[in-house]
Amino acid sequence: MRDLTLLPKAHLHVHLESTVRWETLQQIGRANGVRVPDRRGGPFTGFRQFADHNALVRDCLRTPDDFRRVAREFCQDEAAQGTGYAEVTFTAASHGERLGAPEMPLEAVLEGLAEGQAAHGIEVRVLLDHSRRRPAERAWRTLKLTARHDEVIGMGLAGDESHPLAPFAEVLDAARDAGLRLVHHAGETAGAASVREAIETGHAERLGHGFRVLDDPALVAEVRERGIALEVCPYSNVLLGLVPSYAEHPLPRLIEAGLAVTLNTDGETSLAGEYTSVRDTFGLDDATLAVLARASVEASFAPEPVKARLRAGIEDWLLS
Numbered sequence: 001m002r003d004l005t006l007l008p009k010a011h012l013h014v015h016l017e018s019t020v021r022w023e024t025l026q027q028i029g030r031a032n033g034v035r036v037p038d039r040r041g042g043p044f045t046g047f048r049q050f051a052d053h054n055a056l057v058r059d060c061l062r063t064p065d066d067f068r069r070v071a072r073e074f075c076q077d078e079a080a081q082g083t084g085y086a087e088v089t090f091t092a093a094s095h096g097e098r099l100g101a102p103e104m105p106l107e108a109v110l111e112g113l114a115e116g117q118a119a120h121g122i123e124v125r126v127l128l129d130h131s132r133r134r135p136a137e138r139a140w141r142t143l144k145l146t147a148r149h150d151e152v153i154g155m156g157l158a159g160d161e162s163h164p165l166a167p168f169a170e171v172l173d174a175a176r177d178a179g180l181r182l183v184h185h186a187g188e189t190a191g192a193a194s195v196r197e198a199i200e201t202g203h204a205e206r207l208g209h210g211f212r213v214l215d216d217p218a219l220v221a222e223v224r225e226r227g228i229a230l231e232v233c234p235y236s237n238v239l240l241g242l243v244p245s246y247a248e249h250p251l252p253r254l255i256e257a258g259l260a261v262t263l264n265t266d267g268e269t270s271l272a273g274e275y276t277s278v279r280d281t282f283g284l285d286d287a288t289l290a291v292l293a294r295a296s297v298e299a300s301f302a303p304e305p306v307k308a309r310l311r312a313g314i315e316d317w318l319l320s
Contacts, residue, residue, distance in 0.1 A: 001279070002286050002320060004082065005272045008313035010296035011078060011086040011264060013208055013231035015129075016109065017057050018267025019077065019088075020070045028069070029060040036060065042239045042268070050240050051159075058091075062099060067108035068115070075116025075124060081272040084310045085123045085302045087153070088113075092128050093142040102141070103148075110151055123306050127183060128155045132163035139171045146180055153301050154181030157202060161190035165201045176203045181301050183208055183231070188242065192216035199228065206231055206262075206299055211243075211250050213259070220257050229260035229299035235274055236266035246281050262296040290314050 022040050029036035034056070041053040061067060078086050095105035106128075113124050128146055130139045139157075146152045155175055157165055165172070165184070175182060186198035188209035195213045198204040199222075210230035213219055223230075234251055237243040243250075254261050265274050275292070278284055284292075297310045 002317060004275045004279070004289070005080065006320075007082050007272075007275065007289065007293055007317050008084045008297075008310045009082050009271060009275075009293045010262070010300040010302065010310065011081075011083045011088075011271050012206065012229075012262055012296055012300055013233055013264035013266060014086060014088055014271075015267040016070065016074060016088050016090045017054060017061070019074050020057055020060075021073055021077070024070065024073060025057060025060055028062075028066050032060055032062045032066075034060045044240050046241055058095065058098070061095065061105070064104055064108040064111075067095075067105050068112035071109045071112025072116040072119070075113060075120045075122050078124075078271070079120035079122045081270050083122060083271055084313065085125075085297070085300055085306050087125050087127050087301060089127045089129050089156075089158070091130070091158075092145050093130065093138050094134070096145075097138065097141075103145075106145055106149065106152070110149060113151070123302065124151075125301065126152045127181070128152060129158040130155065130168075131159035132157050132161065132165070132168075133159050136167050136171060139168050143171055143175055143178070143180075146175075147178070154183060156183040156185070156204075156208065157198075158185045158208065161186060161188060161194040165197050169201050172202050181205055186210060187212035187230075188237070192219050195219060195223070199223075199226075204228065209233060209237070211237065211254060214250055214253060214257070220259065224258050224260075227260055229262055229295065230254060231262055231264045233264045233266040233268070233274075235277065236268045239268055246277060249281075251278065252282055260295055260299055261292065262299050263292045264296075286318065290318050 026036045044050040092106035096102035182203045183206045184198040184202045185208035187195040192215040206229045234249040
C-alpha cells in the first residue's frame, strides 16, 4: 500500500476554525482569557452541540496574530497530508461583527495563508460562508468582503439545513452574477429537498456533504448528469451523529451511483487520515483512492496549471 501522505490531493470542504490545533487553541485561549478544555470535543449528540463547540473556538480568536497563526498552521498541516491545493472556508463576516472590526479577521487570515503557502508550497483559496440561521444582511456583508480580495473565490450557506435558503435568494443571485463560485451545505442535516434547494435557489456548483441525495433517485440522476460534485466528509458525519458508524457511511453507495465524489474532512481530522480510514473500512485499493483524489482536483476551482500539476502527481504516485 502506497503512502497516502504522498498522494497529491485537493481539499475542498474544510472549515478553518475546525482545523485549529488544540495546543494552539489552548495557548490563544489563555492569552485572551478564555478557558479551553484539555481535549477536543466529540463525538457530539447533534448539530447543536457541535455548534456550541465551534463557538468556543471562535471566542478564542480575537487578535490579528491569532488569525494569522491558525492560517499559517493550516498550510503547514495540509501540506504534510499531501494536499497540493485547498479551498478553505472561513466565516469572516461573523468574526468581524463579533470583534467590531469588519475587515480585520479576513485580512489577517489572508496574510497568514500567504506566509504559509510560501513556506510550505501549497496553493490555497478562500470560500466565505454564512450561517442559514443569521440575517441576510450579514450575507450581503459577506458578499462585499469577497469583492475586496482576489484570493476569495466564492461563498456559500452553511449551518442547520432546516433553515431555508429562500431568504438569501437575492444575495445568492448577486453573487452568481458577480462571477463568484457558490457552494452550499446541503444533504447533511436535512434530506434530499435541501440538495434541490441548494441547486435551484442557491446555484450550487458543488454540494457540501450532500450524501442524503440518495433519498431521491431522480435527484441522484440529475446531480450525476449535471456533474455537481459532492464534498463528502465521513468522519465528520459520524462525529456529529448523522451516520451511526464509519462502516455504515453511504460513501460506497455514492460512488456506485456514479456521482462525482470528493473526499474531505470538514476540518475534524487529517485528510490523509480520512483516505486511510476509507481504505481500511471499505477495502478500497490505491487505484480507487487515486480516482477520489482526481475527482477532488477536477471539482476544484483551481487554475488549470495547478490542476495539471496535481494530475501528474497522482499518476506518479500510482507508478511509484
